[in-house]
Amino acid sequence: LAIADPPYPPAIYRERTVPRASRWYGQNQQSATDRPADAHPDAAEWDDPARHRALMAELTDTYDGWALATPPDGLEVYRPLPPGAHVAVWVKLNSIPGPARIRSCWEAVIVYPARRSSRGIGVVPDVLVCGQGGRFAGAKPARWTRWILAMMGHDPTDTVADLFPGSGEVTAELNQGRLL
Ligand SMILES: C[S@@+](CC[C@H](N)C(=O)[O-])C[C@H]1O[C@@H](n2cnc3c(N)ncnc32)[C@H](O)[C@@H]1O
Numbered sequence: 001l002a003i004a005d006p007p008y009p010p011a012i013y014r015e016r017t018v019p020r021a022s023r024w025y026g027q028n029q030q031s032a033t034d035r036p037a038d039a040h041p042d043a044a045e046w047d048d049p050a051r052h053r054a055l056m057a058e059l060t061d062t063y064d065g066w067a068l069a070t071p072p073d074g075l076e077v078y079r080p081l082p083p084g085a086h087v088a089v090w091v092k093l094n095s096i097p098g099p100a101r102i103r104s105c106w107e108a109v110i111v112y113p114a115r116r117s118s119r120g121i122g123v124v125p126d127v128l129v130c131g132q133g134g135r136f137a138g139a140k141p142a143r144w145t146r147w148i149l150a151m152m153g154h155d156p157t158d159t160v161a162d163l164f165p166g167s168g169e170v171t172a173e174l175n176q177g178r179l180l
Contacts, residue, residue, distance in 0.1 A: 001064040001114060001152050002059055002161045003170055005140060007046040008079040009070065021046030024137050037137035040167065049077040056082070056110070063161075065114030065152040069140070076110050086111045088151060090124040090144060093134060114153045124150040136167035145173040 007021030012059040026043030045051050046158035052074070060082050068128050070078065075087065088109045095105045111126075128147045133139070154160065163173045 001148075001154060001158050002163055003145070003148055004055060004059060004068040005072075005138065005162075005166065006052065006055060006068070007138075007164075009045060009049050009052050009074045010047055011073060012021060016138060019044070019047040020052070030074055037119045037139075039092065052077045057142065060112065064110040065154075065159075066112050067148045068110045070108050070110065071172045072104060072106065072108055075110075078110060081110060082112060084115075086113070086126060086151070088147075089128075089148075091127060092132040092176075093129070094111060096137075109148060109151075111148070111151045114158075116153050126151070134167060136169075139167040140170050140175045141169070145170050 008023050009020070011020055018030060019028055022044040023034060024043075025038060025040050025046075026036070027039070028044065028047075029036065029133075046067055050069045056068060059068065068078070068092075081087070088111050089104060090107045090109060093105055094109065095103065097103055110145055124147070128144060130141055130143045133141055149160070160174050162174060165171050
């Protein structure tokens with residue numbers, strides 16, 4: 001299985017497009033107050049919507065199941081989704097306010113569950129309501145990782161790749177031993 005939490009695709013407004021990958025993880029800050037979470041030399045590749053679609057195709061070709069996090073407007077970049085993919089919603093009421101009048105308080109997760117029976121696993125809601133913590137922009141709380149695993153149909157024999165570790169929160173949760 002794989003968990004992919006890449007930098008966000010660009011934000012598209014009426015008059016302009018604002019890069020978010022190179023802004024928050026590269027060297028393309030948009031104002032003096034921008035504080036990148038970390039720095040990756042190839043962050044700018046994620047400012048190209050085609051790179052996101054290529055990632056989704058790679059995930060489908062390589063893994064039995066995967067989950068890919070993106071903001072609400074990022075869903076447009078990934079559509080059409082592969083048959084069997086499901087859009088789930090993480091509601092984070094303490095999301096960081098931005099300059100826009102409408103404050104985005106949720107993030108989408110495209111889930112492509114592993115093809116296996118749900119018997120014995122139980123039913124998993126496609127909405128998680130929990131706060132976002134930590135100082136790293138984009139860090140995921142432990143509950144998020146457990147929710148993603150449950151939706152993917154994770155079983156203890158699976159290996160799970162955390163493709164964009166960032167703060168390390170997701171990997172730490174995967175490694176702590178008791179996942180479900
Ligand atoms: C949304 S964050 C991941 C957050 C992580 N899930 C967590 O819980 O902290 C995206 C990460 O991708 C990294 N990144 C940026 N460009 C990349 C690239 N070309 N290849 C791999 N990782 C990249 C960023 O530096 C950042 O650490």
